[in-house]
Amino acid sequence: MARTAPLSGFPELLPAQRHVEQQVLARLARTFEMHGFANLETRAVEPLDQLLRKGETSKEVYVLRRLQAAEEGADAGLGLHFDLTVPFARYVLEHAGKLEFPFRRYQVQKVWRGERPQEGRFREFTQADIDVIGRDTLAFHHDVEVARVMLAALGSLDFLPGFRLQVNNRKLIQGFYAGLGAPDVEAVMRVVDKLDKLPRERVHALLQDDAGLTGEQADACLALAAITTTDTSFVQRVRELGVEHELLDEGLAELAAVVEGCAGLVTDRVEIVADLTIARGLDYYTGTVFETRLHGHESLGSICSGGRYDALATDGRTTYPGVGISLGVSRLLVPLLARDVVVADRSVPSAVLVAVVEEQRRAESDALADQLRANGVPCEVAPAAAKFGKQIRHAERRGIPYVLFPGTDGAEHQVKDIRSGDQAPVDLTSWTPPVEDLHPRVRSNEQEQQ
Amino acid sequence: MARTAPLSGFPELLPAQRHVEQQVLARLARTFEMHGFANLETRAVEPLDQLLRKGETSKEVYVLRRLQAAEEGADAGLGLHFDLTVPFARYVLEHAGKLEFPFRRYQVQKVWRGERPQEGRFREFTQADIDVIGRDTLAFHHDVEVARVMLAALGSLDFLPGFRLQVNNRKLIQGFYAGLGAPDVEAVMRVVDKLDKLPRERVHALLQDDAGLTGEQADACLALAAITTTDTSFVQRVRELGVEHELLDEGLAELAAVVEGCAGLVTDRVEIVADLTIARGLDYYTGTVFETRLHGHESLGSICSGGRYDALATDGRTTYPGVGISLGVSRLLVPLLARDVVVADRSVPSAVLVAVVEEQRRAESDALADQLRANGVPCEVAPAAAKFGKQIRHAERRGIPYVLFPGTDGAEHQVKDIRSGDQAPVDLTSWTPPVEDLHPRVRSNEQEQQ
Numbered sequence: 089m090a091r092t093a094p095l096s097g098f099p100e101l102l103p104a105q106r107h108v109e110q111q112v113l114a115r116l117a118r119t120f121e122m123h124g125f126a127n128l129e130t131r132a133v134e135p136l137d138q139l140l141r142k143g144e145t146s147k148e149v150y151v152l153r154r155l156q157a158a159e160e161g162a163d164a165g166l167g168l169h170f171d172l173t174v175p176f177a178r179y180v181l182e183h184a185g186k187l188e189f190p191f192r193r194y195q196v197q198k199v200w201r202g203e204r205p206q207e208g209r210f211r212e213f214t215q216a217d218i219d220v221i222g223r224d225t226l227a228f229h230h231d232v233e234v235a236r237v238m239l240a241a242l243g244s245l246d247f248l249p250g251f252r253l254q255v256n257n258r259k260l261i262q263g264f265y266a267g268l269g270a271p272d273v274e275a276v277m278r279v280v281d282k283l284d285k286l287p288r289e290r291v292h293a294l295l296q297d298d299a300g301l302t303g304e305q306a307d308a309c310l311a312l313a314a315i316t317t318t319d320t321s322f323v324q325r326v327r328e329l330g331v332e333h334e335l336l337d338e339g340l341a342e343l344a345a346v347v348e349g350c351a352g353l354v355t356d357r358v359e360i361v362a363d364l365t366i367a368r369g370l371d372y373y374t375g376t377v378f379e380t381r382l383h384g385h386e387s388l389g390s391i392c393s394g395g396r397y398d399a400l401a402t403d404g405r406t407t408y409p410g411v412g413i414s415l416g417v418s419r420l421l422v423p424l425l426a427r428d429v430v431v432a433d434r435s436v437p438s439a440v441l442v443a444v445v446e447e448q449r450r451a452e453s454d455a456l457a458d459q460l461r462a463n464g465v466p467c468e469v470a471p472a473a474a475k476f477g478k479q480i481r482h483a484e485r486r487g488i489p490y491v492l493f494p495g496t497d498g499a500e501h502q503v504k505d506i507r508s509g510d511q512a513p514v515d516l517t518s519w520t521p522p523v524e525d526l527h528p529r530v531r532s533n534e535q536e537q538q
Numbered sequence: 539m540a541r542t543a544p545l546s547g548f549p550e551l552l553p554a555q556r557h558v559e560q561q562v563l564a565r566l567a568r569t570f571e572m573h574g575f576a577n578l579e580t581r582a583v584e585p586l587d588q589l590l591r592k593g594e595t596s597k598e599v600y601v602l603r604r605l606q607a608a609e610e611g612a613d614a615g616l617g618l619h620f621d622l623t624v625p626f627a628r629y630v631l632e633h634a635g636k637l638e639f640p641f642r643r644y645q646v647q648k649v650w651r652g653e654r655p656q657e658g659r660f661r662e663f664t665q666a667d668i669d670v671i672g673r674d675t676l677a678f679h680h681d682v683e684v685a686r687v688m689l690a691a692l693g694s695l696d697f698l699p700g701f702r703l704q705v706n707n708r709k710l711i712q713g714f715y716a717g718l719g720a721p722d723v724e725a726v727m728r729v730v731d732k733l734d735k736l737p738r739e740r741v742h743a744l745l746q747d748d749a750g751l752t753g754e755q756a757d758a759c760l761a762l763a764a765i766t767t768t769d770t771s772f773v774q775r776v777r778e779l780g781v782e783h784e785l786l787d788e789g790l791a792e793l794a795a796v797v798e799g800c801a802g803l804v805t806d807r808v809e810i811v812a813d814l815t816i817a818r819g820l821d822y823y824t825g826t827v828f829e830t831r832l833h834g835h836e837s838l839g840s841i842c843s844g845g846r847y848d849a850l851a852t853d854g855r856t857t858y859p860g861v862g863i864s865l866g867v868s869r870l871l872v873p874l875l876a877r878d879v880v881v882a883d884r885s886v887p888s889a890v891l892v893a894v895v896e897e898q899r900r901a902e903s904d905a906l907a908d909q910l911r912a913n914g915v916p917c918e919v920a921p922a923a924a925k926f927g928k929q930i931r932h933a934e935r936r937g938i939p940y941v942l943f944p945g946t947d948g949a950e951h952q953v954k955d956i957r958s959g960d961q962a963p964v965d966l967t968s969w970t971p972p973v974e975d976l977h978p979r980v981r982s983n984e985q986e987q988q
Contacts, residue, residue, distance in 0.1 A: 124918030468574030
């Protein structure tokens with residue numbers, strides 16, 4: 089077992105880093121549950137025909153094979169899921185009779201993509217998705233709801249840099265292009281989507297060459313894409329471009345409702361903007377679309393994306409419209425952890441190390457540890473009855489803030505704060521560390537890094 | 539997407555069932571962290587040569603292949619992990635320089651085995667492992683520690699049937715066989731291990747035919763295997779068999795220490811027994827071995843097993859001894875959930891449904907919901923401003939116990955307990971549901987099922 093090189097694209101965390109991730113996941117879960125979202129997990133594998141419904145992703149799928157597949161049949165055609173949307177749609181169809189609609193769920197699982205690894209792209213990574221799905225219909229106000237819930241969830245991650253949730257609406261841009269008289273609305277969308285990669289003039293030219301627009305129409309499309317507002321003033325600015333279309337009106341009203349509905353959740357760390365560039369490429373969204381940037385780390389791309397599907401799933405008879413957002417937990421955290429932007433102050437849950445006076449008296453230390461645990465204090469007992477100096481260094485190396493020295497022969501127990509060096513007798517029936525020391529603390533290191 | 543048949547061996551849970559699993563995992567995690575175990579996750583894939591070090595498992599491994607593997611190289615030879623021990627050993631070797639030893643960790647992840655599905659055997663399932671690993675040496679008291687921690691963890695699952703933790707020690711049985719003069723100690727162990735499948739007389743015959751024992755020696759082996767005690771009286775009973783060996787003495791002392799060290803954790807639900815049949819088959823344990831049965835569900839087999847390895851990992855220069863136990867979370871829960879032995883009383887986290895008076899006033903209901911959330915009350919807003927009777931039924935179907943009716947035009951808000959039908963005005967600045975209604979409750983259904 090000498091070969092233990094890391095596998096590119098399969099990130100692994102050290103214990104203190106994993107604690108940060110656990111804190112993130114715990115805060116997300118709490119927010120989602122506070123809003124009535126139930127947790128779900130789906131199996132990691134899906135039949136290949138389900139996974140390949142979107143042709144784009146076929147290259148990225150990992151296919152499974154049993155090592156000694158004499159009886160290949162049963163496993164043939166299974167692959168690892170590459171997102172949580174396709175499995176969720178399948179789950180809804182499979183269990184529809186046992187679910188209540190509209191159905192809210194959150195799902196936090198690993199997904200796998202056989203991609204070429206690069207910064208921020210992984211072959212195995214964790215996503216946290218929320219979706220609301222209806223049967224036949226799903227009221228628009230759920231678009232506002234998922235935006236509000238994700239904004240509250242991001243707002244709870246106060247040890248991370250701030251977030252900008254960017255919202256747009258497919259109806260708005262499609263209605264605008266149609267109202268403008270574009271001969272091929274889809275083609276216009278495809279070209280405008282290149283604005284983050286190509287210079288403006290190049291896009292302007294492509295709008296004429298590939299999408300068949302006049303120069304004036306191309307001007308209008310670029311003017312639309314340039315609109316970004318933190319309030320509903322985008323409506324007036326779009327109106328000033330003089331385009332009229334029923335679908336545009338609908339999109340403007342919906343986008344305004346999302347921005348307005350989220351206004352109460354905006355803080356100095358978390359903001360929402362109407363950003364009329366956002367189109368979510370070739371994904372099959374039909375209304376609201378979301379992307380999210382992390383302040384100061386925009387090169388990570390969108391770390392939280394989603395939108396409204398008119399048909400998240402269908403079995404031919406019944407259609408299930410949905411709206412959801414997916415947070416790329418690994419995409420967000422792995423780079424921040426690698427750069428020590430966010431850190432935990434110890435590598436173990438223990439707040440106290442219980443010293444052992446001599447090996448024959450380990451049971452006494454075990455009993456003191458159990459007493460601490462009964463009071464809600466995570467702790468561990470020293471592995472060896474070494475000199476106290478060595479036991480203190482054992483705690484120090486793990487970041488454990490307190491060492492408890494058992495009182496021998498009727499003497500009082502003593503607790504040492506190894507950061508200050510202060511030591512004092514304690515009554516273990518009531519003593520607990522200050523609440524801020526009870527669990528590892530996660531803090532932003534952003535200032536020190538800059 | 540019409541084909542949505544379940545995949546045999548890949549169990550999936552409904553939301554209320556998943557809540558039970560989440561409760562189990564939360565209680566396990568809390569107990570493990572209270573004892574200083576840090577959480578870890580390893581990637582789901584390992585190089586095949588790591589996975590195949592134990593020849594027995596080769597048939598069970600799922601190998602990965604990229605669907606369109608033009609550049610096969612990078613992914614060739616990867617498989618899904620089939621347990622959490624092999625990946626943990628690899629993780630320790632890979633990150634040894636950044637870990638502090640003895641290193642305690644718990645790990646809760648899915649594992650995959652390409653087995654033929656059968657009752658209690660899955661192709662994808664969740665395990666929860668705890669291990670303590672040392673560098674070069676690991677004191678014996680950690681064997682007692684992991685037994686204590688797992689016993690405390692199982693004890694916390696008070697909505698499940700009781701558990702019997704069965705402990706034995708390889709040194710004890712190997713020393714006994716050696717002291718008896720067995721020509722091939724391993725052969726004796728292999729035969730005795732068949733006691734749960736073959737009748738006693740057949741094993742007696744095999745001990746003579748396959749393991750080269752005399753009839754008297756075979757009698758002694760079966761007498762040893764028959765010993766099961768809930769205290770340390772097994773020591774006397776083994777001594778009465780008149781066999782002497784240094785390794786036997788060591789094993790007896792260790793096993794007695796485990797049983798004695800756990801005595802304080804025994805309750806009417808959770809017990810520990812010295813069971814001298816347990817050998818853990820062909821696994822590479824070198825001292826303490828553990829198995830666990832669930833009261834009333836013994837046909838599930840051992841749902842929590844483990845033991846001491848003298849070399850959990852080695853890189854040639856350094857050896858890492860370890861001791862651990864692995865709880866088969868799916869193996870334990872999936873059958874109990876399928877039989878409704880344990881249930882959650884609602885399918886959503888929401889304790890309150892906030893009714894909507896009319897669609898134009900949804901924002902008022904949203905604001906009331908946020909007020910409840912600020913007081914720690916999970917809630918959701920009704921999806922439509924239907925008649926109140928319909929909104930109440932919406933809550934009822936999900937098991938949400940309370941409906942909040944917003945007071946209109948200065949009237950007081952009213953809360954209805956839909957179980958009792960009681961309705962009363964409330965002051966939302968202070969009202970919360972009784973604490974037992976705040977989150978879905980998990981309860982045993984065992985009585986009703988029998």
